[in-house]
Amino acid sequence: MNMLSLACKSLWSRRTGVTLIVVSIALSVILILGVDRIRAETREHFTRTVSGTDLIVGARSSPTQVLLYTVFRMGDPTGNITWKSYQQISAHPKVRFAIPVSLGDSHRGYRVLGTTGAYFEHLAYGEGRSLVFAEGRGFESVFDAVLGAEVAARLGYRVGDAVILAHGTRDDGLSRHNDRPFSVTGVLAPTGTPVDSTVHVSLAGIDVIHAGWGTGAHRVDGAASQSGETQPADIEPKSITAFFIGLHSRMDVFLLQRAINGFPGEALTAILPGVALQALWDLFGTAETALVVVTSLTLLTGVLGMIAGILATLNERRREIAVYRAVGARMRDIVALLVAESTLLALAGAVLGTGMLTLATATLGDFARMHFGFAPSTGMPSPREWSLLAVIVLTGSLAGLIPAWRAYRLSLHDGLTAGT
Amino acid sequence: MSLQTPVIDISAVHFGWPGEPVLLRIEKLRIETGERVFLRGGSGSGKSTLLGLVAGIHPVKEGQLEVLGCDFTRMSAASRDDFRGGHIGTVFQQFNLVPCLDVVENVLLPLTFSRALRLSMGGAAVARPRALELLQRLGIDTQLHRRLPAELSVGQQQRVAVARALLGSPRLVLCDEPTSALDADNRDSFVRVLLAETEASGSAVLFVSHDADLAQHFHRSLDIEAFRATSRRMS
Ligand SMILES: Nc1ncnc2c1ncn2[C@@H]1O[C@H](COP(=O)(O)OP(=O)(O)O)[C@@H](O)[C@H]1O
Numbered sequence: 001m002n003m004l005s006l007a008c009k010s011l012w013s014r015r016t017g018v019t020l021i022v023v024s025i026a027l028s029v030i031l032i033l034g035v036d037r038i039r040a041e042t043r044e045h046f047t048r049t050v051s052g053t054d055l056i057v058g059a060r061s062s063p064t065q066v067l068l069y070t071v072f073r074m075g076d077p078t079g080n081i082t083w084k085s086y087q088q089i090s091a092h093p094k095v096r097f098a099i100p101v102s103l104g105d106s107h108r109g110y111r112v113l114g115t116t117g118a119y120f121e122h123l124a125y126g127e128g129r130s131l132v133f134a135e136g137r138g139f140e141s142v143f144d145a146v147l148g149a150e151v152a153a154r155l156g157y158r159v160g161d162a163v164i165l166a167h168g169t170r171d172d173g174l175s176r177h178n179d180r181p182f183s184v185t186g187v188l189a190p191t192g193t194p195v196d197s198t199v200h201v202s203l204a205g206i207d208v209i210h211a212g213w214g215t216g217a218h219r220v221d222g223a224a225s226q227s228g229e230t231q232p233a234d235i236e237p238k239s240i241t242a243f244f245i246g247l248h249s250r251m252d253v254f255l256l257q258r259a260i261n262g263f264p265g266e267a268l269t270a271i272l273p274g275v276a277l278q279a280l281w282d283l284f285g286t287a288e289t290a291l292v293v294v295t296s297l298t299l300l301t302g303v304l305g306m307i308a309g310i311l312a313t314l315n316e317r318r319r320e321i322a323v324y325r326a327v328g329a330r331m332r333d334i335v336a337l338l339v340a341e342s343t344l345l346a347l348a349g350a351v352l353g354t355g356m357l358t359l360a361t362a363t364l365g366d367f368a369r370m371h372f373g374f375a376p377s378t379g380m381p382s383p384r385e386w387s388l389l390a391v392i393v394l395t396g397s398l399a400g401l402i403p404a405w406r407a408y409r410l411s412l413h414d415g416l417t418a419g420t
Numbered sequence: 421m422s423l424q425t426p427v428i429d430i431s432a433v434h435f436g437w438p439g440e441p442v443l444l445r446i447e448k449l450r451i452e453t454g455e456r457v458f459l460r461g462g463s464g465s466g467k468s469t470l471l472g473l474v475a476g477i478h479p480v481k482e483g484q485l486e487v488l489g490c491d492f493t494r495m496s497a498a499s500r501d502d503f504r505g506g507h508i509g510t511v512f513q514q515f516n517l518v519p520c521l522d523v524v525e526n527v528l529l530p531l532t533f534s535r536a537l538r539l540s541m542g543g544a545a546v547a548r549p550r551a552l553e554l555l556q557r558l559g560i561d562t563q564l565h566r567r568l569p570a571e572l573s574v575g576q577q578q579r580v581a582v583a584r585a586l587l588g589s590p591r592l593v594l595c596d597e598p599t600s601a602l603d604a605d606n607r608d609s610f611v612r613v614l615l616a617e618t619e620a621s622g623s624a625v626l627f628v629s630h631d632a633d634l635a636q637h638f639h640r641s642l643d644i645e646a647f648r649a650t651s652r653r654m655s
């Protein structure tokens with residue numbers, strides 16, 4: 001029998017206590033890998049809040065600001081873009097698609113976004129996943145609305161319900177467009193992006209309800225408001241808030257960005273959403289560091305528990321160690337035996353923890369995808385996770401030096417005669 | 421007999437525990453091949469300490485301490501450990517066995533740590549018949565072979581310990597009060613079988629006990645007081 005199987009046998013004979021140690025290590029492994037995985041997935045998901053779109057164009061301001069109001073629907077747009085500029089730019093031969101959006105209204109705390117059918121056709125998120133209707137379909141007439149998954153779920157709307165928009169972002173009941181309710185024609189499946197919390201209405205509808213709002217007075221009735229059956233394409237807005245652009249070739253993105261930023265008619269800013277999202281995420285760098293600190297602490301707790309567990313058994317094993325010495329074990333064999341023991345414990349904890357995590361992500365993955373629009377990836381650990389596991393096992397081994405040192409001291413004192 | 425290297429040859433060895441006065445002062449102690457020596461003395465008199473010196477556990481810096489011609493005062497702790505694994509068998513008062521290993525595994529345990537023994541015996545597969553033979557001669561039935569030490573009587577445990585001590589046919593067997601946990605019947609049969617087996621393998625025996633009755637089984641009897649720095653027999 002070699003020393004490794006001796007260590008295994010010894011551990012097996014103490015399996016009750018050993019199981020507790022292994023489970024506590026496994027739990028810290030789950031926490032460490034789980035938190036790391038969620039962190040990585042969240043980052044990944046965040047930086048792909050929009051995909052497939054090459055440029056986002058808004059009125060001249062900072063890229064982060066354009067990103068915040070166009071993608072996250074946070075804050076207020078700095079200005080509008082004339083419909084003429086939009087038409088000119090979207091007619092550029094390198095442009096594959098353009099999605100105009102108009103912001104400024106809200107519905108019970110959710111932002112309203114006016115857009116066209118192109119939004120549902122071309123907007124994508126994650127690894128190029130396009131929007132899917134959970135229920136119903138896109139706009140067919142001017143006063144149609146399509147709800148994000150969260151809006152529909154929280155407010156309990158179904159296809160066919162009526163939605164009344166409020167002017168501005170605060171829905172205080174005073175400035176409602178009461179005269180023109182929108183009817184829900186579709187509900188989107190969850191995406192885990194701001195799309196979920198957006199009320200989409202047709203761009204034409206936005207335009208119609210705002211006709212006459214320029215002075216801030218509530219319009220009681222009007223010709224346009226009456227024409228509920230008007231097709232969206234029939235109405236041309238004067239201005240929009242921003243637009244998303246997809247190109248035929250990604251190679252042209254900088255060319256077009258430069259052209260738009262220097263657009264002669266109007267001061268515009270074109271941003272690369274991926275780059276802007278990455279920059280925004282980096283603002284959260286400290287939060288990531290905090291997560292790393294917390295996970296390191298869980299590792300520390302797991303390892304301390306293991307050290308305590310091994311130390312607790314050491315006293316009653318003094319006789320066993322004296323026997324090893326009597327049959328020729330050198331001091332370094334005793335040390336190696338205890339380090340092997342803690343390495344095996346850490347290894348078992350790592351295997352158990354990884355297994356449990358894999359099982360959990362595999363079983364909860366579909367649930368998460370359904371409710372949050374994204375889920376931690378399953379399958380084999382990533383290279384990063386392998387190195388995390390290696391660090392955990394190595395920490396366990398090194399921690400084994402503490403009980404090993406104690407065993408060394410005890411054995412040096414006991415010689416061959418412990419407990420007799 | 422005297423032409424052969426003595427099994428133990430000690431001269432002018434002084435030993436004291438760190439920070440304490442000298443405990444043992446051994447001017448001369450020689451044990452020849454196959455010799456059985458009885459060492460008696462009261463509790464706390466230094467008998468186990470002396471065995472620890474001969475086993476190479478405690479470092480000796482002064483004088484000369486040779487076992488089978490190897491001078492322990494000049495060897496590193498690790499090489500003394502190697503030497504012990506390969507050439508010295510030990511049996512203690514109690515708890516000689518590793519609790520998580522069965523009887524046969526316990527007998528083969530020295531192979532785990534001693535490279536010298538693995539070389540001389542040729543690995544566990546080859547050593548196994550020797551282990552089984554020893555167990556049989558010591559009266560440990562086959563149905564006990566898979567048992568853990570806790571499932572054996574103390575007498576049986578001590579016999580298994582003897583089998584392990586004799587596995588590599590060592591030239592020296594050290595026994596530290598191996599009978600003190602046994603009742604009278606067990607004690608006599610244990611000593612008989614121990615001495616028969618050490619005789620069969622040609623091992624010298626240094627046997628420590630405070631039980632003077634056992635001295636009759638040995639060639640020679642020593643008193644630890646002869647090796648103590650300060651005599652405890654005060655008038
Ligand atoms: N590891 C040790 N460190 C310090 N003192 C020890 C140690 N082992 C034994 N002693 C002391 O050495 C003396 C002799 O002990 P020991 O050899 O065990 O006696 P015996 O075996 O004859 O009963 C005792 O006073 C004991 O307290």
Ligand SMILES: [Mg+2]
Pocket residue numbers: 417464467468469596
């Ligand atoms: Mg003693």
